[in-house]
Amino acid sequence: MDIEITFQGDLRVLKVSGQLDALSSADYEQRLNRLVAEGARQLVVDFGPLVYISSAGLRALLNTSKPLLAQGGALVYVNLQPGVREVFEMTGLLSLFRVCDSLPEAIAAVQAG
Amino acid sequence: MNAVTRRLPATVEQLPAAQAFLKSGIEQAGLDPHLGGRLALALEEVFVNICHYAYPPGQPGEIELRISPSAERFVLDVLDDGQPFDPANLPEPDLAATLEQRTVGGLGWFLVRQMVTELSCRREQGRNLVSLVMQQPADEGGRAS
Numbered sequence: 001m002d003i004e005i006t007f008q009g010d011l012r013v014l015k016v017s018g019q020l021d022a023l024s025s026a027d028y029e030q031r032l033n034r035l036v037a038e039g040a041r042q043l044v045v046d047f048g049p050l051v052y053i054s055s056a057g058l059r060a061l062l063n064t065s066k067p068l069l070a071q072g073g074a075l076v077y078v079n080l081q082p083g084v085r086e087v088f089e090m091t092g093l094l095s096l097f098r099v100c101d102s103l104p105e106a107i108a109a110v111q112a113g
Numbered sequence: 114m115n116a117v118t119r120r121l122p123a124t125v126e127q128l129p130a131a132q133a134f135l136k137s138g139i140e141q142a143g144l145d146p147h148l149g150g151r152l153a154l155a156l157e158e159v160f161v162n163i164c165h166y167a168y169p170p171g172q173p174g175e176i177e178l179r180i181s182p183s184a185e186r187f188v189l190d191v192l193d194d195g196q197p198f199d200p201a202n203l204p205e206p207d208l209a210a211t212l213e214q215r216t217v218g219g220l221g222w223f224l225v226r227q228m229v230t231e232l233s234c235r236r237e238q239g240r241n242l243v244s245l246v247m248q249q250p251a252d253e254g255g256r257a258s
Binding site for chain 2 (some may be wrong): 021022052058062065078083091092096097
């Protein structure tokens with residue numbers, strides 16, 4: 001799993017590639033929580049190159065989304081591949097999180113708050 | 114095709130080795146890659162659960178993987194020598210909970226049940242046996258769900 005971060009003003013776009021599984025989810029959680037601790041409040045998480053997510057990965061998403069949203073932040077997931085989307089759907093996360101189909105749409109959604 | 118087996122230490126670090134073993138079995142059996150992906154997810158959930166809960170802390174045991182493919186059914190058995198376990202006793206996750214209420218646990222076994230055609234858990238000769246069964250589609254148009 002790799003995360004590539006780009007800045008667009010106050011907004012950060014995180015491109016996550018590879019697998020979010022039992023081995024990589026702690027790393028994901030640490031890096032996101034660190035961004036939030038450093039003051040990031042607007043995040044777009046681009047899952048375009050993410051090919052796999054397990055319950056450990058979903059746990060990392062829940063553990064990182066809750067603190068950010070509780071602090072008034074905004075977070076949108078975008079570009080879910082079919083397998084990842086299926087897992088989101090089955091576990092109810094598709095309606096729990098904000099999920100967009102394109103990067104411009106996701107950026108606009110986060111900027112709107 | 115004959116069954117193939119692999120024994121691995123029951124540690125999360127062995128997950129890539131377990132996935133590689135499954136992947137080669139899937140390729141040899143010619144299982145649909147979409148179904149193979151679902152099986153890989155089910156395997157991670159079962160494997161990691163054994164690593165975390167089957168053996169006492171500091172006394173890691175082993176996990177045995179057994180693949181028995183046939184024309185209609187691809188069967189992945191996961192065996193351990195740890196304490197008896199029955200996922201039927203686990204509570205269902207509350208999928209309708211809000212983000213604030215949502216707890217972080219309980220999703221693993223739920224996903225396993227969703228991913229495979231058949232799931233069976235039993236005790237066999239003093240070992241836990243979890244069978245993950247994927248039905249191969251009968252024709253091009255069909256797909257197991």
